Amino acid sequence: MMDNNNLLTKLSQSLLEILNDNEYCDVNVEAGSNLGEPKTFRAHMVILNYRSPYLRRLLSKNKKKDDENFARISIPTIQADTFQIILRYIYGGTLSLKEFDISSIVDILITADKLDLQELISHIQFFLIENTESWIKNNFDLICRTSFESDSFLELQRLCASLFDSDKIFNMLDLSSIPEKILISMIQNSNLKMSQMQIWNYVLKWGFSRNPGLPCNPADFSKDHFVTLKDTLQQFIPFIGFCSLSSKEFMDNVFPYRNILPEDLLTNLLNTYVKSETCYNNEPYGKSEPCKNIESSGSKSENYKNIESTKTCNQIESNSESETYKNIESSGSNGNSENCNQIELSNDPETCKSIGSDDKSVTCNDIESSDYKSVTRKSTSKTCIEVDSNIITPQQADLISKWIDRKDISNNQNSTYEFKLILRGTRDGFSTNKFHEICDDQPRTVTIMKVKDTNEILGGYNPIKWDPDEDDDDYYYYDDDDDDDEDIKNNFIFSFKCDKNNINYILSRVIDKKCPTLNTPSTAAYFCEDLVMWGKDFYDQSYCKQTSYEKPIRETEKEFSIEEYEVFEIIKLT
Numbered sequence: 001m002m003d004n005n006n007l008l009t010k011l012s013q014s015l016l017e018i019l020n021d022n023e024y025c026d027v028n029v030e031a032g033s034n035l036g037e038p039k040t041f042r043a044h045m046v047i048l049n050y051r052s053p054y055l056r057r058l059l060s061k062n063k064k065k066d067d068e069n070f071a072r073i074s075i076p077t078i079q080a081d082t083f084q085i086i087l088r089y090i091y092g093g094t095l096s097l098k099e100f101d102i103s104s105i106v107d108i109l110i111t112a113d114k115l116d117l118q119e120l121i122s123h124i125q126f127f128l129i130e131n132t133e134s135w136i137k138n139n140f141d142l143i144c145r146t147s148f149e150s151d152s153f154l155e156l157q158r159l160c161a162s163l164f165d166s167d168k169i170f171n172m173l174d175l176s177s178i179p180e181k182i183l184i185s186m187i188q189n190s191n192l193k194m195s196q197m198q199i200w201n202y203v204l205k206w207g208f209s210r211n212p213g214l215p216c217n218p219a220d221f222s223k224d225h226f227v228t229l230k231d232t233l234q235q236f237i238p239f240i241g242f243c244s245l246s247s248k249e250f251m252d253n254v255f256p257y258r259n260i261l262p263e264d265l266l267t268n269l270l271n272t273y274v275k276s277e278t279c280y281n282n283e284p285y286g287k288s289e290p291c292k293n294i295e296s297s298g299s300k301s302e303n304y305k306n307i308e309s310t311k312t313c314n315q316i317e318s319n320s321e322s323e324t325y326k327n328i329e330s331s332g333s334n335g336n337s338e339n340c341n342q343i344e345l346s347n348d349p350e351t352c353k354s355i356g357s358d359d360k361s362v363t364c365n366d367i368e369s370s371d372y373k374s375v376t377r378k379s380t381s382k383t384c385i386e387v388d389s390n391i392i393t394p395q396q397a398d399l400i401s402k403w404i405d406r407k408d409i410s411n412n413q414n415s416t417y418e419f420k421l422i423l424r425g426t427r428d429g430f431s432t433n434k435f436h437e438i439c440d441d442q443p444r445t446v447t448i449m450k451v452k453d454t455n456e457i458l459g460g461y462n463p464i465k466w467d468p469d470e471d472d473d474d475y476y477y478y479d480d481d482d483d484d485d486e487d488i489k490n491n492f493i494f495s496f497k498c499d500k501n502n503i504n505y506i507l508s509r510v511i512d513k514k515c516p517t518l519n520t521p522s523t524a525a526y527f528c529e530d531l532v533m534w535g536k537d538f539y540d541q542s543y544c545k546q547t548s549y550e551k552p553i554r555e556t557e558k559e560f561s562i563e564e565y566e567v568f569e570i571i572k573l574t
Contacts, residue, residue, distance in 0.1 A: 019088065025042035025044060026071060029042075029043055029087075030076075031079070031083040035076075035077070041087060052115045075114075078115075085100075086117070095120065095123070097124065105124060105128065106128075108120075109153075113152050144160045147159075147160050151429050152433075175209050176209035176210065183206055183236070184236060196242065200245075201253065203233060203236045211228055219256070233260060234260075237260075238390075242269055243272075250269065385397040385419060387419045390426070390564055391450045391457055392457060403507055417571065417573060418573055420569040420571055421568055422439070423438045425566070432524045435525070439567055442466055442567075443465035444463050444571075445567055446459060447459055447524075448565060449538075449565040450565070451563065452561040453561075454560075458495050458531060458554070460493040460527045464491075493553055494506060494507045506552075508546075508550050512528070512548035512549075525565075525567075528549070529546075529547040529548070530552075530553070532545075539562075544557060
């Protein structure tokens, strides 16, 4: 009697025979066109569609035309030889890694990640860990950099962290060759046991390696030098726990670079260290409240004079007559009108300006297709939503809460909702797996995303829980339940653009209740085609195409990258 393994072996052989038979092929796949050695492979759409979420996406955008015998897709950044190996795995379901040298196995791993072949990714990681530990030690730089290129390589990340202590990891790596994103992932990794002082020093070292023209001593920096270093390191600052430093560490190692820190953070730290207080919170700035016992003065420093980096907090006087701590000015925003998160007229999180129109009340329903509406902050202050966000302001959260209740946006009543942050990209990761891990089964959520290199903020409200269907890749959140049907009508998507004084927005409510949202393993937030958060690290593949909501929320259907995203659970206040 033939056992199950023999049956599966026979099936695998038959599927490989299909791959080698051109008779029923219906798609041409071109690989390696950007690498100088392109090659075309014939394959079957049905197999590619069900075996690789990445190829499924390409096929959906490149359908076969009526007058063509073959559909055509291109994967220009994948080597043809490596894709040929992967293609045999896609058909046959088996891959003997012992046939390849370790460098080739690493190439296969990277390609499997691009094609979103999670089962193969796990198989290759465990093979490397179980069979090549000595090789990994001898090629640590390559493996370590590779492991931090994707959230899918967690097993290799753990191995790298366990083989060497944190200092050795950073000392062995060529810091200048490490991409920003990978270094951010490394300093966020809980397996890397380093003090915040060590992290700051390595981040500085990386910044200098990226800008070899900078003077070695910050005392020799010009204004332009500080601007250059600030631009280089701004993405790292939220992940460094400055509050855990001693007074001496702060004054010796951080204060000389004070001009590259966000002004609110610098003011808080100076308020703390000037008063010789100790910070109790070791969490990095941006992950939690900055510190206990820090007074938020709402001011900024134009010039902190004559404080030498060798002084400790006890040597700094805090009164206004001191020569060491002068010219603290009252501040509002930092002047960057392109950043929506910086247009608040008040720094106090307990207050905000009421939102209304200049001439008349603007309701949720009087937005014309493709036109941004503008709401202006008036001078009358009121209590509004506290929102822990790197993207939206309390005023914008207040506007979203009014849309949820379909209220006139000029209504000055207090919001009845709490925005509870459950997911943030720069904190939790840029991956569809992380989105589903945290958000699946979660009802009443608002997803917010910042479009990279623009002043656009996009988002959507889903009153129905993100309900995964284990038996189906694609699951529409619609059934015949009357309560669900009523909630689905309240789905909406939106966009913000910002200028100095106004919030410009587009609100678009669902019109096709059978397609308000869609849950699929290969995407994160998916408001039909109208707002799709998709792609590896959400880079250059998310898009908006008006289909099921009343109007488009962008002026283009061009794909975009996501710089930051956040998901909030919307909690009704009693």
